[in-house]
Amino acid sequence: MGLVQREMEAAxxxxxxxxxxxxxxxxxxxxxxxAIEHPFGQTIGRxxxxxxxxxxxxxxxxALAEIEEPGTIRHLPFRWTxxxxxxxPAPPIVELISRRxxxxxxxxxxxxxxx
Amino acid sequence: xxxxxxxxxxxxRATTRIARAWIKREADPAxxxxxxxxxxxxxxxxxxxxxxxxxxxxxxxxxxxxxxRQNPWRGDPSFRVASNQTTTEDIQVGHLHINKRYxxxxxxxxxxxxxxxxxxxxxxxxxxxxxHYSIMGYILDPTELLRETVPQIIAGLRAGEVDGVxxxxx
Numbered sequence: 001m002g003l004v005q006r007e008m009e010a011a012x013x014x015x016x017x018x019x020x021x022x023x024x025x026x027x028x029x030x031x032x033x034x035a036i037e038h039p040f041g042q043t044i045g046r047x048x049x050x051x052x053x054x055x056x057x058x059x060x061x062x063a064l065a066e067i068e069e070p071g072t073i074r075h076l077p078f079r080w081t082x083x084x085x086x087x088x089p090a091p092p093i094v095e096l097i098s099r100r101x102x103x104x105x106x107x108x109x110x111x112x113x114x115x
Numbered sequence: 116x117x118x119x120x121x122x123x124x125x126x127x128r129a130t131t132r133i134a135r136a137w138i139k140r141e142a143d144p145a146x147x148x149x150x151x152x153x154x155x156x157x158x159x160x161x162x163x164x165x166x167x168x169x170x171x172x173x174x175x176x177x178x179x180x181x182x183x184r185q186n187p188w189r190g191d192p193s194f195r196v197a198s199n200q201t202t203t204e205d206i207q208v209g210h211l212h213i214n215k216r217y218x219x220x221x222x223x224x225x226x227x228x229x230x231x232x233x234x235x236x237x238x239x240x241x242x243x244x245x246x247h248y249s250i251m252g253y254i255l256d257p258t259e260l261l262r263e264t265v266p267q268i269i270a271g272l273r274a275g276e277v278d279g280v281x282x283x284x285x
Contacts, residue, residue: 001167001284002141003257004250004265008165008280010149011269017282023122024134025284027141029148035120041168041213043283044230047221057230057281061240064279065157070148075119085125088214091253092187108136112188112255 002028016064018043018056022073033073034060039085046082153279155241160278162235163244165268166226167252168218168285169210171195178209178251190253192260194268199243201228212253213285225285244275252284 001017002025009015009031019025020043022035036043036056045052056078063074090098097104106113123131153160169178172195179191190211197206203222208215218225228247235243248268254260272280 001165001250001252001282003261004165004268005280005282006149007261007265008269008272008282009151011272012151013269013272013277013280014151014153015280015282017284019284020120020125021122021134021284022120024138024141027138029143029146031148031150035122037120037124039125041215041217041285042224043285044224044227047217047224050223050230053223053227053230054233057227058234058239060281061157061162061234061279064281065153065160068152070150077118080124086214086216088212088216091211092184096187107255108133110137110140110255115186115189 001025002030005030014064016060016067018060026071026073029071031070032064032067034063035073035075036078038078038080041088042082042085052078155278157240158238159241161242161244161276162231162240162279162281163272163275163277164226164228164231164247164281164283166247166249166283166285168213168225168249168283169208169251170197170206170218170222170226170249171209172197172201172205173207177207180209180211183211183253188255190255191251192254192264194248194250194264196271197226197228197247197249199228199232199245199247201247210251210253210285225283227283241278244272244277246271246275
Protein backbone atom coordinates (compact mmCIF):
# COMPACT_ATOMS: atom_id res chain seq x y z
CA MET A 1 0.00 0.00 0.00
CA GLY A 2 2.96 2.33 0.56
CA LEU A 3 3.88 2.24 -3.13
CA VAL A 4 0.23 2.78 -4.07
CA GLN A 5 0.10 5.80 -1.78
CA ARG A 6 3.24 7.28 -3.35
CA GLU A 7 1.73 6.99 -6.85
CA MET A 8 -1.48 8.72 -5.77
CA GLU A 9 0.31 11.56 -4.03
CA ALA A 10 2.53 12.04 -7.10
CA ALA A 11 -0.62 12.11 -9.25
CA UNK A 12 -1.93 15.13 -7.32
CA UNK A 13 -3.96 13.75 -4.40
CA UNK A 14 -3.28 14.37 -0.72
CA UNK A 15 -2.94 10.94 0.86
CA UNK A 16 -2.62 9.35 4.26
CA UNK A 17 -2.24 5.72 5.32
CA UNK A 18 -3.93 4.59 8.50
CA UNK A 19 -1.35 1.93 9.28
CA UNK A 20 -1.18 -0.76 11.96
CA UNK A 21 2.43 -1.37 10.82
CA UNK A 22 3.85 2.14 10.49
CA UNK A 23 7.47 0.97 10.30
CA UNK A 24 6.74 -1.01 7.16
CA UNK A 25 4.52 1.67 5.60
CA UNK A 26 7.16 4.33 6.27
CA UNK A 27 9.87 2.21 4.62
CA UNK A 28 8.17 2.82 1.25
CA UNK A 29 8.68 6.58 1.62
CA UNK A 30 5.09 7.78 1.98
CA UNK A 31 4.02 11.38 2.66
CA UNK A 32 1.71 10.89 5.68
CA UNK A 33 0.98 8.09 8.14
CA UNK A 34 -1.55 7.91 10.93
CA ALA A 35 -0.22 5.02 13.03
CA ILE A 36 -2.77 2.89 14.88
CA GLU A 37 -2.15 0.03 17.30
CA HIS A 38 -5.06 -2.09 16.14
CA PRO A 39 -4.94 -5.71 15.00
CA PHE A 40 -4.88 -6.75 11.35
CA GLY A 41 -8.33 -7.10 9.87
CA GLN A 42 -9.71 -4.45 12.27
CA THR A 43 -7.64 -1.40 11.35
CA ILE A 44 -10.46 1.08 11.97
CA GLY A 45 -11.91 -0.67 14.99
CA ARG A 46 -14.02 -3.51 16.28
CA UNK A 47 -17.10 -4.55 14.26
CA UNK A 48 -20.08 -2.55 15.42
CA UNK A 49 -18.03 -0.05 17.45
CA UNK A 50 -19.43 2.99 15.65
CA UNK A 51 -18.07 5.54 18.14
CA UNK A 52 -14.57 4.03 18.10
CA UNK A 53 -14.47 3.75 14.31
CA UNK A 54 -15.65 7.35 13.94
CA UNK A 55 -13.00 8.63 16.36
CA UNK A 56 -10.22 6.85 14.45
CA UNK A 57 -11.41 8.09 11.05
CA UNK A 58 -11.84 11.64 12.38
CA UNK A 59 -8.28 11.62 13.79
CA UNK A 60 -6.95 10.30 10.47
CA UNK A 61 -8.68 13.05 8.50
CA UNK A 62 -7.34 15.67 10.94
CA ALA A 63 -3.83 14.31 10.40
CA LEU A 64 -4.34 14.46 6.61
CA ALA A 65 -5.24 18.15 6.88
CA GLU A 66 -2.63 19.11 9.49
CA ILE A 67 0.61 17.28 8.62
CA GLU A 68 2.96 19.73 6.91
CA GLU A 69 6.21 17.76 6.68
CA PRO A 70 6.55 14.96 4.07
CA GLY A 71 7.20 11.63 5.75
CA THR A 72 5.46 12.48 9.02
CA ILE A 73 4.11 9.66 11.18
CA ARG A 74 1.40 10.77 13.60
CA HIS A 75 0.93 8.15 16.32
CA LEU A 76 -2.79 8.09 17.14
CA PRO A 77 -3.55 7.81 20.86
CA PHE A 78 -5.99 4.89 20.60
CA ARG A 79 -5.20 1.61 22.32
CA TRP A 80 -6.79 -1.74 21.57
CA THR A 81 -9.54 -2.46 24.06
CA UNK A 82 -11.22 -5.31 22.24
CA UNK A 83 -10.58 -9.00 22.77
CA UNK A 84 -7.28 -10.42 21.49
CA UNK A 85 -7.84 -11.03 17.79
CA UNK A 86 -8.29 -14.54 16.48
CA UNK A 87 -5.99 -15.57 13.65
CA UNK A 88 -7.54 -16.75 10.42
CA PRO A 89 -6.49 -19.99 8.72
CA ALA A 90 -2.82 -20.18 7.63
CA PRO A 91 -2.33 -18.57 4.20
CA PRO A 92 -1.04 -20.66 1.27
CA ILE A 93 2.52 -19.24 1.51
CA VAL A 94 2.79 -20.44 5.13
CA GLU A 95 1.56 -23.91 4.16
CA LEU A 96 4.02 -23.99 1.26
CA ILE A 97 6.96 -23.04 3.48
CA SER A 98 6.02 -25.58 6.12
CA ARG A 99 6.24 -28.23 3.37
CA ARG A 100 9.42 -26.77 1.83
CA UNK A 101 11.24 -24.92 4.63
CA UNK A 102 14.15 -23.87 2.40
CA UNK A 103 11.78 -21.44 0.62
CA UNK A 104 11.61 -19.33 3.79
CA UNK A 105 14.98 -17.84 2.85
CA UNK A 106 13.56 -16.70 -0.50
CA UNK A 107 10.62 -15.02 1.19
CA UNK A 108 12.92 -13.34 3.71
CA UNK A 109 15.17 -12.11 0.90
CA UNK A 110 12.24 -10.90 -1.24
CA UNK A 111 13.37 -13.30 -3.96
CA UNK A 112 9.96 -13.88 -5.50
CA UNK A 113 9.79 -16.59 -8.18
CA UNK A 114 8.34 -15.41 -11.49
CA UNK A 115 4.94 -16.94 -12.26
CA UNK B 116 3.51 0.99 26.70
CA UNK B 117 4.96 4.11 25.08
CA UNK B 118 3.20 6.87 23.18
CA UNK B 119 4.30 5.38 19.90
CA UNK B 120 2.49 2.61 18.09
CA UNK B 121 4.24 -0.77 18.30
CA UNK B 122 4.32 -2.11 14.74
CA UNK B 123 4.69 -5.66 16.06
CA UNK B 124 2.08 -5.70 18.80
CA UNK B 125 -0.09 -8.14 16.82
CA UNK B 126 2.43 -10.00 14.64
CA UNK B 127 3.84 -13.49 15.13
CA ARG B 128 7.59 -13.94 15.51
CA ALA B 129 7.86 -15.28 11.94
CA THR B 130 5.94 -12.34 10.48
CA THR B 131 8.00 -9.88 12.52
CA ARG B 132 11.20 -11.34 11.14
CA ILE B 133 9.95 -11.14 7.56
CA ALA B 134 8.67 -7.59 8.06
CA ARG B 135 12.00 -6.43 9.50
CA ALA B 136 13.93 -7.97 6.59
CA TRP B 137 11.65 -6.31 4.01
CA ILE B 138 11.77 -2.97 5.83
CA LYS B 139 15.56 -3.05 5.86
CA ARG B 140 15.60 -3.68 2.13
CA GLU B 141 12.91 -1.14 1.22
CA ALA B 142 13.93 1.77 3.43
CA ASP B 143 15.86 4.43 1.53
CA PRO B 144 16.33 7.70 3.39
CA ALA B 145 17.58 9.39 0.20
CA UNK B 146 14.38 8.67 -1.75
CA UNK B 147 12.25 11.75 -2.42
CA UNK B 148 8.80 11.64 -0.86
CA UNK B 149 6.00 12.88 -3.15
CA UNK B 150 3.96 15.73 -1.71
CA UNK B 151 0.59 17.24 -2.59
CA UNK B 152 -0.72 19.57 0.12
CA UNK B 153 -4.46 19.66 0.76
CA UNK B 154 -5.27 23.07 -0.70
CA UNK B 155 -8.81 23.37 0.66
CA UNK B 156 -10.04 23.07 4.23
CA UNK B 157 -11.19 19.56 5.15
CA UNK B 158 -14.75 20.90 5.34
CA UNK B 159 -14.63 21.57 1.58
CA UNK B 160 -12.63 18.51 0.51
CA UNK B 161 -13.82 15.36 -1.24
CA UNK B 162 -12.37 12.21 0.34
CA UNK B 163 -12.05 8.71 -1.10
CA UNK B 164 -11.12 5.47 0.69
CA UNK B 165 -8.78 2.69 -0.45
CA UNK B 166 -8.85 -0.54 1.54
CA UNK B 167 -6.43 -3.42 1.05
CA UNK B 168 -8.86 -5.94 2.58
CA UNK B 169 -9.88 -7.50 -0.74
CA UNK B 170 -13.47 -6.21 -0.62
CA UNK B 171 -15.62 -6.86 -3.70
CA UNK B 172 -19.34 -6.31 -4.23
CA UNK B 173 -21.29 -9.60 -4.16
CA UNK B 174 -22.49 -8.87 -7.70
CA UNK B 175 -18.85 -8.35 -8.78
CA UNK B 176 -16.04 -10.85 -9.40
CA UNK B 177 -14.42 -11.88 -6.09
CA UNK B 178 -10.69 -11.47 -5.62
CA UNK B 179 -8.94 -14.56 -6.98
CA UNK B 180 -8.06 -16.79 -4.03
CA UNK B 181 -7.81 -19.99 -6.09
CA UNK B 182 -4.95 -18.52 -8.10
CA UNK B 183 -3.05 -17.75 -4.91
CA ARG B 184 -3.64 -21.27 -3.61
CA GLN B 185 -2.08 -22.56 -6.83
CA ASN B 186 0.81 -20.10 -6.71
CA PRO B 187 1.25 -18.84 -3.13
CA TRP B 188 3.81 -16.23 -4.25
CA ARG B 189 1.22 -14.36 -6.28
CA GLY B 190 -1.81 -12.52 -4.88
CA ASP B 191 -4.53 -11.06 -7.12
CA PRO B 192 -3.29 -7.56 -8.10
CA SER B 193 -6.62 -6.26 -9.44
CA PHE B 194 -9.05 -3.82 -7.79
CA ARG B 195 -12.76 -3.47 -7.14
CA VAL B 196 -15.01 -0.43 -6.87
CA ALA B 197 -17.55 0.27 -4.11
CA SER B 198 -19.94 3.22 -3.91
CA ASN B 199 -20.65 5.53 -1.01
CA GLN B 200 -23.91 3.59 -0.55
CA THR B 201 -22.21 0.20 -0.19
CA THR B 202 -22.93 -1.62 3.08
CA THR B 203 -21.69 -4.81 4.72
CA GLU B 204 -24.60 -6.77 3.19
CA ASP B 205 -23.37 -5.87 -0.29
CA ILE B 206 -19.83 -7.18 -0.01
CA GLN B 207 -17.65 -10.29 -0.02
CA VAL B 208 -14.09 -10.42 1.27
CA GLY B 209 -11.31 -12.25 -0.58
CA HIS B 210 -8.07 -12.17 1.39
CA LEU B 211 -6.18 -15.22 2.65
CA HIS B 212 -3.91 -13.33 5.08
CA ILE B 213 -6.40 -11.76 7.48
CA ASN B 214 -9.23 -13.12 9.55
CA LYS B 215 -12.12 -12.08 7.28
CA ARG B 216 -14.69 -12.56 10.00
CA TYR B 217 -14.38 -9.00 11.29
CA UNK B 218 -14.85 -7.37 7.87
CA UNK B 219 -17.74 -9.69 7.06
CA UNK B 220 -19.42 -8.71 10.32
CA UNK B 221 -18.88 -5.00 9.72
CA UNK B 222 -17.19 -3.71 6.58
CA UNK B 223 -16.35 -0.47 8.41
CA UNK B 224 -13.67 -2.28 10.42
CA UNK B 225 -11.52 -2.22 7.27
CA UNK B 226 -13.41 -0.01 4.77
CA UNK B 227 -15.23 2.75 6.71
CA UNK B 228 -17.63 3.91 4.00
CA UNK B 229 -20.56 4.49 6.41
CA UNK B 230 -18.37 6.34 8.92
CA UNK B 231 -17.02 8.61 6.16
CA UNK B 232 -20.55 9.36 4.97
CA UNK B 233 -21.63 10.27 8.49
CA UNK B 234 -18.68 12.66 8.97
CA UNK B 235 -19.58 14.34 5.67
CA UNK B 236 -23.22 14.65 6.72
CA UNK B 237 -22.16 16.21 9.99
CA UNK B 238 -20.10 18.77 8.07
CA UNK B 239 -16.74 17.59 9.43
CA UNK B 240 -15.52 17.11 5.89
CA UNK B 241 -16.76 18.24 2.50
CA UNK B 242 -18.01 15.20 0.66
CA UNK B 243 -17.49 11.47 0.49
CA UNK B 244 -16.37 10.48 -2.99
CA UNK B 245 -18.97 8.64 -5.08
CA UNK B 246 -16.54 5.72 -5.52
CA HIS B 247 -14.15 3.96 -3.15
CA TYR B 248 -11.64 1.25 -4.06
CA SER B 249 -10.33 -2.00 -2.69
CA ILE B 250 -7.27 -4.05 -3.53
CA MET B 251 -6.01 -7.24 -1.89
CA GLY B 252 -2.93 -6.39 0.10
CA TYR B 253 -0.85 -9.57 -0.23
CA ILE B 254 1.23 -8.55 -3.25
CA LEU B 255 4.88 -9.62 -3.06
CA ASP B 256 5.75 -8.37 -6.56
CA PRO B 257 4.03 -5.02 -7.12
CA THR B 258 4.84 -4.71 -10.85
CA GLU B 259 1.35 -5.48 -12.15
CA LEU B 260 -0.39 -3.61 -9.34
CA LEU B 261 1.54 -0.44 -10.17
CA ARG B 262 1.36 -0.83 -13.94
CA GLU B 263 -2.27 -1.92 -14.41
CA THR B 264 -4.31 -1.27 -11.29
CA VAL B 265 -3.07 1.98 -9.79
CA PRO B 266 -3.43 4.05 -13.01
CA GLN B 267 -7.08 2.94 -13.26
CA ILE B 268 -7.77 3.91 -9.66
CA ILE B 269 -6.06 7.26 -10.22
CA ALA B 270 -8.27 7.86 -13.28
CA GLY B 271 -11.30 7.16 -11.08
CA LEU B 272 -10.10 9.58 -8.40
CA ARG B 273 -9.64 12.29 -11.07
CA ALA B 274 -13.07 11.66 -12.56
CA GLY B 275 -14.57 11.88 -9.06
CA GLU B 276 -12.80 15.19 -8.37
CA VAL B 277 -11.26 13.73 -5.24
CA ASP B 278 -8.96 15.90 -3.11
CA GLY B 279 -7.82 13.55 -0.37
CA VAL B 280 -7.37 9.79 -0.08
CA UNK B 281 -7.36 7.68 3.09
CA UNK B 282 -5.61 4.36 2.56
CA UNK B 283 -6.51 1.60 4.99
CA UNK B 284 -4.02 -1.25 4.99
CA UNK B 285 -5.10 -4.32 6.91
